Amino acid sequence: MTLEHRYADIVFTIALIGIFTIAAITVAEALAHPEDFAEKVRGIFNGTIKEDHTQARIGVYIFAIAPLFGLLYVISWSISRRETIMLVKAVIILIIIVLALTGFVKVHI
Amino acid sequence: MVELFFLPLLFLLTVGIATVAVMAGVGGGVLFTPLMLAFTGLDVNFVRAAGLALAMTDSVVGGRRYLKAGATKLNIVLFGSVALAVGSSVGAVLGVGIVKWFGVVGEAIVRIALGLLIMFVIYVMWKFRRKEGEIAKSSGSEWGRRLGLFGIFHDPALGKEVKYHARNVGYGFLCFFGVGFIAGMFGVGGGWAIVPTLHIVMGLPLKVSVGSSVASFVVGDMPGFWIYVNEGVVAPTLLAPVMLGPLIGATIGSKLALRVKTHVIRTAVLTVMAIASVNLIIRGLQQLGVI
Numbered sequence: 001m002t003l004e005h006r007y008a009d010i011v012f013t014i015a016l017i018g019i020f021t022i023a024a025i026t027v028a029e030a031l032a033h034p035e036d037f038a039e040k041v042r043g044i045f046n047g048t049i050k051e052d053h054t055q056a057r058i059g060v061y062i063f064a065i066a067p068l069f070g071l072l073y074v075i076s077w078s079i080s081r082r083e084t085i086m087l088v089k090a091v092i093i094l095i096i097i098v099l100a101l102t103g104f105v106k107v108h109i
Numbered sequence: 110m111v112e113l114f115f116l117p118l119l120f121l122l123t124v125g126i127a128t129v130a131v132m133a134g135v136g137g138g139v140l141f142t143p144l145m146l147a148f149t150g151l152d153v154n155f156v157r158a159a160g161l162a163l164a165m166t167d168s169v170v171g172g173r174r175y176l177k178a179g180a181t182k183l184n185i186v187l188f189g190s191v192a193l194a195v196g197s198s199v200g201a202v203l204g205v206g207i208v209k210w211f212g213v214v215g216e217a218i219v220r221i222a223l224g225l226l227i228m229f230v231i232y233v234m235w236k237f238r239r240k241e242g243e244i245a246k247s248s249g250s251e252w253g254r255r256l257g258l259f260g261i262f263h264d265p266a267l268g269k270e271v272k273y274h275a276r277n278v279g280y281g282f283l284c285f286f287g288v289g290f291i292a293g294m295f296g297v298g299g300g301w302a303i304v305p306t307l308h309i310v311m312g313l314p315l316k317v318s319v320g321s322s323v324a325s326f327v328v329g330d331m332p333g334f335w336i337y338v339n340e341g342v343v344a345p346t347l348l349a350p351v352m353l354g355p356l357i358g359a360t361i362g363s364k365l366a367l368r369v370k371t372h373v374i375r376t377a378v379l380t381v382m383a384i385a386s387v388n389l390i391i392r393g394l395q396q397l398g399v400i
Contacts, residue, residue: 004183008176011327015169019352026349044344045115047150056345063162063352064335066169067328074183087187087256091328094194098332099339 003074011070018063025056068095120350123163127358130167132366133378135234136298136326137355138164140382143227143297146220147388153208153216154342159351160296161197161334162343165327166355167298172324181320184257185275185313186328189303189321192282193329196289201333204294205340217396223295224389230301231379231386237305248312249274262317273313281311285329293333298326 030037043049071088123141130137142160145151175181207215253259258275275281284306288299300322307318337343394400 002179004176004179004181007183008173008324012169012173015166015327016356019166019356022345023349023353026346040346041115044151044155044347045149047152049344050152050154051341052155052344052346054345056349057343060162060338060343060345060348063165064331064338067331071328087184087191090191091187091194094191094198095332095335098194098198099335 007070007074010073011066014066014069015063018059018061018066021059021062022056023059025054025059029054029056068092116346116350119347120354123351123354124358124361125354127167127355128362128365129374129378131171131359131362132369132371132374135378136164136300137167137358138292138296138298139227139230139301140378141351142295143223143382143385143389146223147385147392151347152342152344153219154205154337154340155344155347157204157219157294157296158334158337158343159347161201161292161330161337162348163351163355164292164296164298165330165334166352167359168323168326168330170355170359172320172327175320175324178320179262180316181262181324182257182260182317185307185317185321186324188256188258188278188282189285189307189325190328192285193289193292193299193325194332196286196291197293197330197333198289198336200290200293200295201336202293204296205336205342209340213396217393219295220389220393220396223297224386224393226291226295226297227382227386227389231382233305234301234375234379237309248276250276250278252278253311258311260317262314264314264316271314271317273317275311275313277310277312281306284310285325289329289333292326292330293336300326 040049040052044052071092074088075085123137126140126144127137130140138160141163142156145156145159146153149156172186176183176186204219207218209215211218249259253275256275256278258278259273261270261272263269264271284302288302288306291297291302292299300319303322303325304315304318307313307321308315313321334343391400
């Protein structure tokens with residue numbers, strides 16, 4: 001297995017977990033509170049709802065963090081491919097700067 | 110009545126978009142976002158965040174296939190991702206900001222700008238038609254060597270090994286930044302621009318360019334997507350059908366692609382995009398009270 005294989009598998013697996021988490025929680029919410037859910041969907045469809053407070057957000061976080069796990073794996077696995085490490089570090093530093101600037105660290109951790 | 114079946118319909122629509130997009134050789138986001146903003150009353154931010162998530166899902170599914178086939182190298186993907194990440198962050202901040210600061214006028218600006226952008230995308234896609242077996246002549250550059258943007262891949266169509274070495278790395282970086290900005294700002298993918306950038310500007314073989322383009326978006330669009338998440342303008346309820354669609358549609362599309370005439374599908378997709386772009390501009394002008 002090459003580095004590309006492993007990276008692709010890790011990102012795909014974690015992203016898939018995120019997607020199915022979103023779908024599962026959304027279906028569970030729809031079954032648990034059908035009226036509230038229908039009201040929310042109507043609001044989203046009509047553009048009257050501007051924020052969606054649902055537990056399915058955890059799935060969004062998992063999906064959006066998936067590439068970071070892939071990159072961290074690349075760093076831990078490939079010590080010999082220097083230029084790869086340099087690029088991975090650049091991406092990770094960028095992502096951390098973005099998260100810090102947008103207040104993620106302060107608000108969510 | 111439509112509201113009741115909205116989510117199942119959205120799921121079917123994204124399956125259809127992903128199927129057609131694969132056959133036409135475009136990203137799902139470049140179809141999804143204009144269609145949603147042109148023909149539905151959904152919130153602009155929700156749609157853009159969903160479009161970005163759709164482009165990332167396409168990238169996760171398609172990128173894995175290309176990476177495993179050896180049609181791209183992680184170094185090229187990461188090089189593109191660095192510039193895309195910077196661009197998508199700036200674009201997302203500006204995109205969310207325009208709507209927050211200017212309200213309805215901001216939404217109108219986004220719609221009109223996206224309409225014009227889609228017209229430009231149609232022009233680029235019409236002008237740059239992929240030719241199988243075409244290999245770019247590349248002399249390679251020093252920065253291409255330093256960053257490891259070179260390699261060999263086995264082209265099954267040609268039945269031989271193809272060597273490549275990237276050139277014009279600086280220009281390529283700038284192009285990636287621009288595409289990232291557009292992706293973050295409008296929630297559309299950028300394969301229509303990345304493939305010509307990698308192939309024409311950086312001199313990589315076409316198949317390597319397509320593979321690298323697809324695989325780059327999941328990392329490159331991530332910071333932009335996080336900005337939408339942090340601003341609280343991502344609707345997970347909307348994402349559920351939107352992200353499941355490509356998982357099924359991409360598989361159907363790749364199987365059907367071998368049986369149908371690609372140029373017919375491509376013309377149909379470009380026509381739909383043209384209609385959506387005109388409608389986007391009209392809706393934007395209506396929001397501004399011009400017409």
